[in-house]
Amino acid sequence: MVLLTKSKFMNGLQCPKLLWRANQKTLPEITLSDEHKFAQGHEFEKYVKMLYPDGVDLGDLGFKENVEATTKAVEDRKLIFEAGFQVGELFVRSDLLEPVEDGWNLYEIKSSSEVKPVHYPDLAFQKFVLEKAGLTIKKCFVIYINKEYQKNGEIDPNQLVAKEEVTEQVDAVENLEDNSQKYLEIIKRDTVPDYVISQNCNKPYECPLKGECWGALPENNVLQITNWRLYWKLFAEGIEDIKDIPTGTKLSDKDQVIVETVEKGEPYISKEHIRHFLNSLHYPLHHFDFETFDTAVPIYDKSRPYQKIPFQYSLHIEQEDGSTEHREFLAEGSEDPRPALLEQLKNDLQGEGSIVVFNQSFEISLLNKLAEDFPEHKEWITAALGRIVDLATPFKAFHYYNPEQKGSYSIKKVLPAITGKSYSELEINNGGDASMLFFYSHIQPKLENKEEIRTNLLKYCGLDTEGMVWIIQKLKEMVK
Numbered sequence: 410m411v412l413l414t415k416s417k418f419m420n421g422l423q424c425p426k427l428l429w430r431a432n433q434k435t436l437p438e439i440t441l442s443d444e445h446k447f448a449q450g451h452e453f454e455k456y457v458k459m460l461y462p463d464g465v466d467l468g469d470l471g472f473k474e475n476v477e478a479t480t481k482a483v484e485d486r487k488l489i490f491e492a493g494f495q496v497g498e499l500f501v502r503s504d505l506l507e508p509v510e511d512g513w514n515l516y517e518i519k520s521s522s523e524v525k526p527v528h529y530p531d532l533a534f535q536k537f538v539l540e541k542a543g544l545t546i547k548k549c550f551v552i553y554i555n556k557e558y559q560k561n562g563e564i565d566p567n568q569l570v571a572k573e574e575v576t577e578q579v580d581a582v583e584n585l586e587d588n589s590q591k592y593l594e595i596i597k598r599d600t601v602p603d604y605v606i607s608q609n610c611n612k613p614y615e616c617p618l619k620g621e622c623w624g625a626l627p628e629n630n631v632l633q634i635t636n637w638r639l640y641w642k643l644f645a646e647g648i649e650d651i652k653d654i655p656t657g658t659k660l661s662d663k664d665q666v667i668v669e670t671v672e673k674g675e676p677y678i679s680k681e682h683i684r685h686f687l688n689s690l691h692y693p694l695h696h697f698d699f700e701t702f703d704t705a706v707p708i709y710d711k712s713r714p715y716q717k718i719p720f721q722y723s724l725h726i727e728q729e730d731g732s733t734e735h736r737e738f739l740a741e742g743s744e745d746p747r748p749a750l751l752e753q754l755k756n757d758l759q760g761e762g763s764i765v766v767f768n769q770s771f772e773i774s775l776l777n778k779l780a781e782d783f784p785e786h787k788e789w790i791t792a793a794l795g796r797i798v799d800l801a802t803p804f805k806a807f808h809y810y811n812p813e814q815k816g817s818y819s820i821k822k823v824l825p826a827i828t829g830k831s832y833s834e835l836e837i838n839n840g841g842d843a844s845m846l847f848f849y850s851h852i853q854p855k856l857e858n859k860e861e862i863r864t865n866l867l868k869y870c871g872l873d874t875e876g877m878v879w880i881i882q883k884l885k886e887m888v889k
């Protein structure tokens with residue numbers, strides 16, 4: 410039997426193709442990062458459940474048993490986790506139902522650190538089905554994570570768990586009946602429904618089919634320009650290729666650079682600005698990069714939900730004559746990596762010279778957090794913060810732009826565009842994978858090839874900082 414579940418209703422709100430493919434079970438395979446998100450959600454739920462010790466948890470029951478047990482628990486006016494309701498072709502499992510005078514309160518448990526607009530239709534669909542099942546829903550709430558909570562000893566669920574009433578916002582969600590019927594019709598189709606690439610590809614979540622749908626666009630497409638309002642307008646008008654942007658379209662300076670470099674097929678460089686940037690560097694240059702992981706529920710003292718925990722860094726120290734020395738740190742076990750990392754980093758960064766990072770906000774916020782949580786290191790961290798120079802600056806400002814960057818100024822795009830060297834041959838080639846592979850081989854080990862992962866992590870992080878050395882060399886050659 411066809412069933413419209415809560416997750417399919419949410420898929421339908423995002424895109425008909427996504428809903429249809431989700432129902433066909435032909436979405437790309439779940440990644441380690443997806444598994445991590447689910448695991449974080451389950452971990453948080455454990456602490457929510459501690460706050461409701463009288464709750465009946467029906468989460469482990471199969472479909473039929475769950476629905477039957479729900480009917481009984483509703484009759485008995487129990488507080489219920491994972492109550493399942495089927496009404497015709499509609500089905501929901503609600504995270505938490507609480508009996509109150511003349512009805513029930515409905516709670517959605519989210520492992521996010523704030524209430525988001527996407528939570529309202531999620532609850533609205535549940536309320537819609539529960540009311541069809543004969544329940545009176547008095548109030549709706551989102552239970553989420555208090556991001557200010559700092560672990561200090563055992564986790565305190567009373568401080569970790571936050572709650573906000575959203576009844577008004579949920580009641581404002583419209584077209585539940587019409588949308589449910591529309592989504593059921595899509596699910597029942599034999600062929601993929603009509604769909605359009607739109608802002609929904611990234612909203613409320615990045616669609617897992619984005620690579621497939623966006624991959625079919627022209628190589629230099631309008632979605633690469635920086636003004637997203639303009640690019641969606643052009644796209645809606647059927648203009649996909651940058652070369653087809655009508656003459657006279659008002660473009661920002663950055664977008665003008667993108668369009669002109671595509672037309673000419675060669676990079677743009679403002680030598681004056683690049684020289685100015687290079688002159689701001691003080692040797693020896695300390696090319697530096699952190700790798701981090703995070704968890705919803707903090708696992709170490711002196712850390713908060715989703716706080717980035719650095720477990721690795723790479724540092725290439727470059728002298729003015731071009732000679733380099735490489736230093737690195739990679740945590741060994743499952744204990745908090747920060748104390749050992751800080752001790753080594755203190756030595757590695759001592760002295761003078763610019764600390765060159767790519768996209769400084771990440772390193773700056775990490776170092777500030779480390780100084781706050783480990784005040785004994787505050788003095789040298791403050792001095793290091795004053796030496797930071799952001800190598801992304803000339804690329805963010807489009808003082809150099811190569812059409813190969815495809816509108817991006819991330820180091821993953823800049824490095825191959827400017828040096829011809831890339832991450833593609835590495836086993837680990839992005840920070841997300843580095844984080845997950847470290848976490849599941851060291852912190853909560855379930856991967857067996859720990860030594861191989863360590864070798865690949867060192868290669869990956871090392872390329873980030875060696876890549877910065879190469880980028881600066883290339884910039885110097887360009888302005889000679």
Ligand code: SF4
Binds near residue numbers: 424425426619
């Ligand atoms: S990438 Fe966009 S168009 Fe493609 S299925 Fe996802 S939301 Fe729909």
